[in-house]
Amino acid sequence: MSQQEPMEQWIQELAKLDDSDVKMTEKQLKIIQAAVEIFAEKGFAGSSTSEIAQRAGVAEGTIFRHYKTKKDLLLSIVAPMVSKLIGPFVWNEFKDVLEKDHSSLEEFLYDMAINRIKFTHKHLKIIKILLQEIPFQPDLKDAFKRQVGMKIFQRLSEIIEYFKSKGEVIDVPTQSVVRFIASSFIGLLASHFILMPDQPWDEEKEIRDMIQFIMNGLSGK
Amino acid sequence: MSQQEPMEQWIQELAKLDDSDVKMTEKQLKIIQAAVEIFAEKGFAGSSTSEIAQRAGVAEGTIFRHYKTKKDLLLSIVAPMVSKLIGPFVWNEFKDVLEKDHSSLEEFLYDMAINRIKFTHKHLKIIKILLQEIPFQPDLKDAFKRQVGMKIFQRLSEIIEYFKSKGEVIDVPTQSVVRFIASSFIGLLASHFILMPDQPWDEEKEIRDMIQFIMNGLSGK
Amino acid sequence: MSQQEPMEQWIQELAKLDDSDVKMTEKQLKIIQAAVEIFAEKGFAGSSTSEIAQRAGVAEGTIFRHYKTKKDLLLSIVAPMVSKLIGPFVWNEFKDVLEKDHSSLEEFLYDMAINRIKFTHKHLKIIKILLQEIPFQPDLKDAFKRQVGMKIFQRLSEIIEYFKSKGEVIDVPTQSVVRFIASSFIGLLASHFILMPDQPWDEEKEIRDMIQFIMNGLSGK
Amino acid sequence: MSQQEPMEQWIQELAKLDDSDVKMTEKQLKIIQAAVEIFAEKGFAGSSTSEIAQRAGVAEGTIFRHYKTKKDLLLSIVAPMVSKLIGPFVWNEFKDVLEKDHSSLEEFLYDMAINRIKFTHKHLKIIKILLQEIPFQPDLKDAFKRQVGMKIFQRLSEIIEYFKSKGEVIDVPTQSVVRFIASSFIGLLASHFILMPDQPWDEEKEIRDMIQFIMNGLSGK
DNA sequence: GATGAATGAGGGTTCATTCAT
DNA sequence: CATGAATGAACCCTCATTCAT
Numbered sequence: 001m002s003q004q005e006p007m008e009q010w011i012q013e014l015a016k017l018d019d020s021d022v023k024m025t026e027k028q029l030k031i032i033q034a035a036v037e038i039f040a041e042k043g044f045a046g047s048s049t050s051e052i053a054q055r056a057g058v059a060e061g062t063i064f065r066h067y068k069t070k071k072d073l074l075l076s077i078v079a080p081m082v083s084k085l086i087g088p089f090v091w092n093e094f095k096d097v098l099e100k101d102h103s104s105l106e107e108f109l110y111d112m113a114i115n116r117i118k119f120t121h122k123h124l125k126i127i128k129i130l131l132q133e134i135p136f137q138p139d140l141k142d143a144f145k146r147q148v149g150m151k152i153f154q155r156l157s158e159i160i161e162y163f164k165s166k167g168e169v170i171d172v173p174t175q176s177v178v179r180f181i182a183s184s185f186i187g188l189l190a191s192h193f194i195l196m197p198d199q200p201w202d203e204e205k206e207i208r209d210m211i212q213f214i215m216n217g218l219s220g221k
Numbered sequence: 222m223s224q225q226e227p228m229e230q231w232i233q234e235l236a237k238l239d240d241s242d243v244k245m246t247e248k249q250l251k252i253i254q255a256a257v258e259i260f261a262e263k264g265f266a267g268s269s270t271s272e273i274a275q276r277a278g279v280a281e282g283t284i285f286r287h288y289k290t291k292k293d294l295l296l297s298i299v300a301p302m303v304s305k306l307i308g309p310f311v312w313n314e315f316k317d318v319l320e321k322d323h324s325s326l327e328e329f330l331y332d333m334a335i336n337r338i339k340f341t342h343k344h345l346k347i348i349k350i351l352l353q354e355i356p357f358q359p360d361l362k363d364a365f366k367r368q369v370g371m372k373i374f375q376r377l378s379e380i381i382e383y384f385k386s387k388g389e390v391i392d393v394p395t396q397s398v399v400r401f402i403a404s405s406f407i408g409l410l411a412s413h414f415i416l417m418p419d420q421p422w423d424e425e426k427e428i429r430d431m432i433q434f435i436m437n438g439l440s441g442k
Numbered sequence: 443m444s445q446q447e448p449m450e451q452w453i454q455e456l457a458k459l460d461d462s463d464v465k466m467t468e469k470q471l472k473i474i475q476a477a478v479e480i481f482a483e484k485g486f487a488g489s490s491t492s493e494i495a496q497r498a499g500v501a502e503g504t505i506f507r508h509y510k511t512k513k514d515l516l517l518s519i520v521a522p523m524v525s526k527l528i529g530p531f532v533w534n535e536f537k538d539v540l541e542k543d544h545s546s547l548e549e550f551l552y553d554m555a556i557n558r559i560k561f562t563h564k565h566l567k568i569i570k571i572l573l574q575e576i577p578f579q580p581d582l583k584d585a586f587k588r589q590v591g592m593k594i595f596q597r598l599s600e601i602i603e604y605f606k607s608k609g610e611v612i613d614v615p616t617q618s619v620v621r622f623i624a625s626s627f628i629g630l631l632a633s634h635f636i637l638m639p640d641q642p643w644d645e646e647k648e649i650r651d652m653i654q655f656i657m658n659g660l661s662g663k
Numbered sequence: 664m665s666q667q668e669p670m671e672q673w674i675q676e677l678a679k680l681d682d683s684d685v686k687m688t689e690k691q692l693k694i695i696q697a698a699v700e701i702f703a704e705k706g707f708a709g710s711s712t713s714e715i716a717q718r719a720g721v722a723e724g725t726i727f728r729h730y731k732t733k734k735d736l737l738l739s740i741v742a743p744m745v746s747k748l749i750g751p752f753v754w755n756e757f758k759d760v761l762e763k764d765h766s767s768l769e770e771f772l773y774d775m776a777i778n779r780i781k782f783t784h785k786h787l788k789i790i791k792i793l794l795q796e797i798p799f800q801p802d803l804k805d806a807f808k809r810q811v812g813m814k815i816f817q818r819l820s821e822i823i824e825y826f827k828s829k830g831e832v833i834d835v836p837t838q839s840v841v842r843f844i845a846s847s848f849i850g851l852l853a854s855h856f857i858l859m860p861d862q863p864w865d866e867e868k869e870i871r872d873m874i875q876f877i878m879n880g881l882s883g884k
Numbered sequence: 885g886a887t888g889a890a891t892g893a894g895g896g897t898t899c900a901t902t903c904a905t
Numbered sequence: 906c907a908t909g910a911a912t913g914a915a916c917c918c919t920c921a922t923t924c925a926t
Contacts, residue, residue: 049899060910069900070900135264179412183408186404213397279891280892492920512920711895713894713895724898726896
């Protein structure tokens with residue numbers, strides 16, 4: 001519930017990411033809102049276009065005027081999110097970091113955590129939908145692997161290897177290190193947004209603890 | 222596909238876990254096999270009983286003679302798995318470990334990893350189905366939280382706190398420590414079984430690396 | 443409920459009315475009992491053979507060993523009742539009555555009422571089933587018309603005309619007079635057995651009142 | 664068959680009796696027509712929606728766009744009839760009659776007969792359906808008892824008691840008198856519309872004879 | 885004779901999609 | 906552009922009936 005208010009913002013952003021730079025009509029916006037909620041509640045296959053139309057307050061036919069099929073509607077919601085998941089990893093050149101001292105890795109991880117938490121908070125429902133549907137939509141899976149998996153992996157790899165070359169990261173395959181970091185991040189997000197969404201938490205401290213754990217884990221001292 | 226061969230084994234085990242110790246008929250076994258495959262492929266809501274019947278080589282009505290509803294079929298597959306997920310956490314009394322030296326934690330984590338990897342390998346499809354359906358089946362979610370979440374959390378908590386009291390684990394909330402460990406494990410499993418199922422890996426080494434990462438991360442030196 | 447006890451009696455009578463003079467097995471008897479109850483509760487089309495089997499405590503297949511089809515089962519219950527409905531109309535020679543004095547008509551009506559009330563009480567459920575199914579089973583309808591409608595009509599007609607010839611019944615078409623009488627009888631039965639089955643009633647008095655009404659109505663004084 | 668022509672009239676009336684005063688679409692009308700015919704032919708449980716759709720010349724899905732369930736379709740046909748069955752009993756104040764002379768009872772019965780015969784003629788099929796389904800649909804049974812049974816009974820009771828107080832009706836329980844009258848009426852209707860629908864009859868004379876029978880029967884002279 | 889697993893046609897109902905208005 | 910009635914394939918499920926045991 002509390003995550004809903006900022007929805008209109010990014011929906012409008014969605015419109016801009018689409019191939020069309022036409023702005024969404026009000027009805028279209030309501031359709032997307034309704035679809036997001038219902039897909040998140042019941043899953044794609046478990047949702048009916050008629051229920052979406054009803055919650056959106058439009059006629060059943062209206063949905064199909066804007067989206068050729070039900071799957072089109074799903075993709076229009078979920079596809080723009082794929083590319084945005086990489087978020088801070090493609091931030092303005094990270095080269096600087098590589099030049100800086102050891103504390104910068106912590107800083108980078110911290111910024112990344114803050115950023116991805118905000119992002120998750122804002123787009124929680126869509127992320128849920130995306131994760132639910134990836135196993136069943138090969139095109140989504142491919143797009144995800146290519147645009148998210150590979151990109152993040154490469155970016156992190158560069159960084160890790162830089163620090164490994166400086167002897168500050170233990171001699172463990174880079175791929176594993178990436179996994180350690182990613183797992184920790186995802187674990188944090190999943191824990192607070194999905195497993196225990198109602199339990200309050202000290203974001204700042206949790207991030208710091210996690211980063212300490214990661215840094216210790218990697219330093220190998 | 223490659224995970225199919227051992228299926229008959231555990232299906233027969235399923236039968237024994239049921240309240241009835243009656244053995245399954247051959248058709249029933251085929252229905253379960255087909256259902257597991259199709260649910261894993263398309264998700265529960267995306268699967269049709271007629272397709273299951275077809276792949277099982279039985280009449281559609283036959284399914285409903287054994288399982289009152291489609292959801293019943295799902296639960297008969299997925300419910301027995303819930304309790305088995307806790308696996309080694311309820312192993313024969315862990316008290317011993319608590320008495321032993323530091324290396325025992327590593328040992329425990331190692332055994333746990335080996336065991337859960339084997340378990341995941343054996344039951345991969347059903348675990349996928351379970352994870353996919355938990356968000357949409359409140360009863361599953363509850364059973365999962367109660368039987369898996371709580372149990373594992375409590376078990377790990379005891380162990381963590383023991384080592385914390387010995388000063389061998391950094392002063393971070395136990396809940397977070399549990400999460401670090403769980404995330405690392407799940408990350409390993411997801412990585413090799415789901416994200417890159419076809420890529421060969423050195424199980425032994427990966428586990429050792431992960432445990433080293435965790436131990437370093439927690440020791441805080 | 444209270445009408446159930448005498449059921450076994452007439453079921454055994456059913457057996458004797460059948461073309462086969464073989465006696466029913468115990469299972470067959472239970473099947474009939476269960477079928478009567480369920481047909482009466484839910485109607486023929488609304489009943490399932492599996493429910494009948496269950497209530498009878500036999501296997502589904504057992505029903506079809508004794509009755510080729512579900513409709514056969516219905517007819518085996520309902521057909522023998524058809525002929526018995528004419529009851530006292532084929533009593534041992536009524537000729538006597540025709541010779542006797544006017545009071546005999548009353549006497550005849552009284553005996554008839556008593557008899558049909560007992561009969562209805564005993565066979566209520568089956569009569570309900572019969573009436574429910576007559577509109578949908580042409581063979582039943584024909585049998586009913588031929589064996590019940592015509593016979594009763596002819597019998598009553600003779601009697602009526604005898605009394606008309608004596609000037610004791612108003613000059614109204616015999617067919618109408620028959621209808622007056624039949625309607626009154628059926629109204630009494632329906633009222634007490636179907637519309638208000640739980641309300642106690644003074645059978646004796648109700649019959650007397652009804653007969654008085656009929657006699658007055660027909661005498662035309 | 665021969666009663667079909669006036670159907671469209673009252674179907675349109677049905678629409679007006681509904682909570683919505685929206686007019687029916689042409690397809691909806693055809694669905695109702697087909698349903699009435701098939702329900703009357705085979706009974707509710709014995710009819711299939713696919714056959715109804717076929718006879719109505721619409722797709723099966725179309726039925727469910729207008730009526731949520733098959734039972735809904737039944738009720739939409741049969742429910743409006745329930746209240747209309749009481750017909751002339753709620754005619755504009757009957758008090759006048761009570762003031763008038765003895766002949767008024769005859770007049771009332773005559774008007775009632777004429778009116779109910781027309782009504783039955785017009786709605787025969789639906790009345791059949793209603794009577795067939797009342798035993799199996801508790802809600803229908805309740806509505807019928809409350810809206811029809813009680814109302815008619817009370818109305819007739821008042822009238823009967825008035826004439827009893829004037830000494831013009833024999834001293835028999837009012838309830839019985841009501842039953843005599845109702846039985847005679849229903850007998851007449853059943854006889855001509857159901858038992859012998861093809862036999863021509865002199866409506867006027869039959870009614871007069873019946874009323875004479877009733878009046879004689881009640882006067883007790 | 886009795887069983888009950890198996891059948892497959894058919895049941896009522898839902899649903900994504902179309903199209904005349 | 907929006908509507909919502911109409912579609913018909915597909916859905917889950919029930920059922921009368923069969924037949925190997």
